[in-house]
Amino acid sequence: MSEHYQFGAWPIPGGLCRFRLWAPGQPEVTLLRRDQPPLPMQPLAEGWWQVEAEAPAGTRYRFALGDGPNVPDPASQGQDGDVDGWSVVQDHGAYRWKHSDWRAHPWPQSVVYELHVGALGGFRGVMAELPRLAALGVNTIELMPVNDFAGSANWGYDGVLPYAPDETYGTPDELKALVDAAHGQGIAVMLDVVYNHFGPAGNYWHAITADFFRSDISTPWGDAIDFRHDAVRDFFIQNAIFWLCEYRFDGLRLDAVHAITSETFLTELSERVRAATAGRPVYLVLENERNDAALLEKKFEAQWNDDAHHCLHVLLTGEEEAYYADYADAPAERLARALAEGFVYQGEESTNLGHARGTPSGHLPASAFVNSLQTHDQVGNRAFGDRIFTLAPPDNVRAALLVLLLTPPVPMLFMGDEYAAERPFLFFTGFGSPELATAVREGRRKEFARFASFADPERRERIPDPNDPKTFAASSPQPGDREHPANAEAEAFCRFLLETRRRKLARHLAGAQSLGAAALGEHGVRAQWRLADGSVLSVAAQFGEESLPCPHFPGEMIAASTPHAGEAARGGELPPRSALAWLQEPAG
Numbered sequence: 273m274s275e276h277y278q279f280g281a282w283p284i285p286g287g288l289c290r291f292r293l294w295a296p297g298q299p300e301v302t303l304l305r306r307d308q309p310p311l312p313m314q315p316l317a318e319g320w321w322q323v324e325a326e327a328p329a330g331t332r333y334r335f336a337l338g339d340g341p342n343v344p345d346p347a348s349q350g351q352d353g354d355v356d357g358w359s360v361v362q363d364h365g366a367y368r369w370k371h372s373d374w375r376a377h378p379w380p381q382s383v384v385y386e387l388h389v390g391a392l393g394g395f396r397g398v399m400a401e402l403p404r405l406a407a408l409g410v411n412t413i414e415l416m417p418v419n420d421f422a423g424s425a426n427w428g429y430d431g432v433l434p435y436a437p438d439e440t441y442g443t444p445d446e447l448k449a450l451v452d453a454a455h456g457q458g459i460a461v462m463l464d465v466v467y468n469h470f471g472p473a474g475n476y477w478h479a480i481t482a483d484f485f486r487s488d489i490s491t492p493w494g495d496a497i498d499f500r501h502d503a504v505r506d507f508f509i510q511n512a513i514f515w516l517c518e519y520r521f522d523g524l525r526l527d528a529v530h531a532i533t534s535e536t537f538l539t540e541l542s543e544r545v546r547a548a549t550a551g552r553p554v555y556l557v558l559e560n561e562r563n564d565a566a567l568l569e570k571k572f573e574a575q576w577n578d579d580a581h582h583c584l585h586v587l588l589t590g591e592e593e594a595y596y597a598d599y600a601d602a603p604a605e606r607l608a609r610a611l612a613e614g615f616v617y618q619g620e621e622s623t624n625l626g627h628a629r630g631t632p633s634g635h636l637p638a639s640a641f642v643n644s645l646q647t648h649d650q651v652g653n654r655a656f657g658d659r660i661f662t663l664a665p666p667d668n669v670r671a672a673l674l675v676l677l678l679t680p681p682v683p684m685l686f687m688g689d690e691y692a693a694e695r696p697f698l699f700f701t702g703f704g705s706p707e708l709a710t711a712v713r714e715g716r717r718k719e720f721a722r723f724a725s726f727a728d729p730e731r732r733e734r735i736p737d738p739n740d741p742k743t744f745a746a747s748s749p750q751p752g753d754r755e756h757p758a759n760a761e762a763e764a765f766c767r768f769l770l771e772t773r774r775r776k777l778a779r780h781l782a783g784a785q786s787l788g789a790a791a792l793g794e795h796g797v798r799a800q801w802r803l804a805d806g807s808v809l810s811v812a813a814q815f816g817e818e819s820l821p822c823p824h825f826p827g828e829m830i831a832a833s834t835p836h837a838g839e840a841a842r843g844g845e846l847p848p849r850s851a852l853a854w855l856q857e858p859a860g
Contacts, residue, residue, distance in 0.1 A: 276517065276548065277510050278320075278503070280347030280435060281327065281361045289327035289361055293335055293345070294319055294503045295480050300338035305331055306358060319481070319503065329366065332358035343476040347507070348420070348436045350444050354704075355422045355432050355474030364518045367448045374455040376522040376553045377411055379573045380639035380782040383677075383770060384462070384684040385410040386647060389418055390425055391697075391748040392687070395442035395450045406457040408690055408763070409770025412555075413454060414462040414525055416648055418447065422473035424702030425744040427652065428464065429527065430471025434511045444519075451520050460522035462555060463515050467508040468531035469493035473708055489533055499534035509541045513548045523555025523573070530561040542571035557642060563615045563630030568640040574682060577641040579616035581650060583607035584672050587795055587815040588664035593723055595624045604791035604815075611679060611799040611811075612789035614641045638680035638784050638801070645672055646686040648697065655720050655735045657696030657747060659688070666692070666758075670765060671813050671833040671851035677769040678777070678831055678853045679811055680784040680801050685766075691754045692762035698736050700744040709739035772831055776855055780804040796846065798823050806858035813851035822846040827856025 284290045291303050296319025303311040303323050313321040313335075327333065332352055336342045344351065348359035385405055392398050398415070405413065417428030420436040431438075437447045454461045469491060470477070477484040484504055489496035499505055515521045524545075529538060542556055558567065558575045568575055582599045583606045585591065592600035599606050599616070606616045613634035622629050633640070644650075646660050660669055669692070676683045688695065699716065703709045717735050720726040726735075736743045754763065780803035787808065789799035795816030801809045810825035813833075822841045830853050832838030837850035846852070 288324045292322045302336040304334045327361050329363035331361040340479040348433050371455040376460040381778045382412045382682045384412045386414045387687040388416045389441050395446040399453050402457045412460040417464045432470045432474040462523040463521045464525045466527040496533045499537045525557045565631045565633040574640050580610040580643045608789035608797045612786040641681040643681045644684040651697040652699045657698035661692045667849035674833045674851040690766040691759040698743050698747045701738045713737045808856040810854040814846045817848050820846040825854040827854045830855045
């Protein structure tokens with residue numbers, strides 16, 4: 273086991289534990305174990321320090337730096353006392369897997385459900401949701417980051433100990449039990465990981481060694497991580513392997529890789545992950561503002577397609593501020609391009625960014641793109657965490673859901689989408705430092721000052737305080753959220769769409785080829801694909817307020833966003849705020 277990993281504490285033969293730390297520049301490093309004498313570590317080449325010692329699972333330990341403070345292990349696999357406390361030795365061979373023969377489904381068949389573990393009540397809370405999600409038709413869950421962060425609550429993107437599940441969610445074995453239980457329900461599990469920055473509290477790499485960061489490149493989170501060092505690259509690549517092998521995750525979503533300051537890191541990560549997990553399906557999915565199609569040709573399965581989301585959002589809401597400005601001039605035409613080719617921006621100039629972005633993507637399979645109506649970003653980055661169901665007419669959202677769930681790109685639901693949740697999902701933290709809490713609150717309100725709707729300082733003051741426990745509580749689903757008849761109806765519609773996808777489309781989505789897409793008027797779209805079995809899938813949607821002539825598509829109508837839309841389509845009309853899908857199966 274330990275041969276895969278250079279960092280951290282790992283059991284070795286002889287009943288000992290090997291402790292290693294990369295700390296170039298330190299004059300000495302000492303291993304501290306609770307209630308035991310300090311043990312000097314031995315210097316090795318290239319800035320490494322190591323010692324072998326008795327330390328059974330559960331041993332609490334820290335490192336004393338010769339030129340700095342006592343620090344937790346930056347590769348801690350579990351903490352006692354938050355990010356500043358004692359690191360805890362783990363024995364990953366102790367968990368007894370119930371579904372060790374599990375193999376995940378082919379990626380093109382995925383239906384992804386993004387969720388926040390804390391909001392659902394920790395690892396045990398997510399386990400309780402698995403039977404419902406399986407019955408809904410979800411076959412892949414994606415956990416927002418679970419690694420250790422400072423304080424009582426966090427989105428997850430302020431993590432500082434990438435190898436350690438956060439204590440507030442449960443124990444390492446409870447996380448393994450969650451993955452195991454999901455596999456028992458036929459659900460693959462992905463994990464969101466952050467390799468581009470650390471959070472503002474509890475990151476001790478600055479104290480351990482200045483070599484971990486670049487002083488010549490700044491990011492919104494401070495000095496950029498220095499991927500020119502092999503040890504820094506290994507710290508993150510081995511972390512990816514750690515989650516996939518020790519916890520048996522089926523895939524990773526890599527957060528904001530455009531903020532990683534290396535041209536080769538992602539390729540190396542993919543190659544080493546594939547080697548370490550050879551023989552089993554593993555999904556690697558990117559968030560990448562650069563729209564780099566080359567990464568999706570062989571190295572990575574897919575990318576979150578924000579282009580498709582932004583087109584749909586403009587069509588549903590009419591919003592045109594910030595990044596939505598890039599899609600406001602012709603949202604239906606841009607959505608058609610997203611459905612047919614993946615990226616909307618394939619080298620064109622972005623008004624929002626002030627430079628060109630993207631490369632041609634029409635040659636990629638549809639499964640190289642993950643489409644969504646909402647994500648944690650697109651909801652939580654709104655000042656009041658507004659859900660699409662509070663921003664757009666319900667019939668329009670139903671139409672968009674049909675387009676999402678019955679087209680070949682991999683669909684992703686954000687928790688609550690399936691029952692049209694209106695409960696906000698806000699940006700929340702739980703920092704213990706009053707100074708940091710104030711800085712986060714004021715920084716967030718300052719961030720919205722550039723929006724016309726928040727020009728009034730009094731309105732900005734009403735933006736929820738991220739560090740107020742009420743903000744996290746307001747973002748957590750409650751037992752009664754699904755009980756209203758309208759929510760039950762929405763969930764039944766979602767279940768119908770996913771069942772239709774599973775029965776009629778899923779097996780033939782690999783190799784689906786676009787037969788073209790086009791705008792219908794200013795607010796409508798039509799698109800067609802030939803699936804792997806030769807069948808032809810067609811969709812049409814009208815998000816505007818007027819009726820349009822319904823396109824004549826071959827085959828059987830397999831879904832309509834409302835009964836009225838299905839009836840009207842048979843009479844040659846595409847009603848306002850509606851969508852339909854047809855399937856022509858091959859002869860014989």
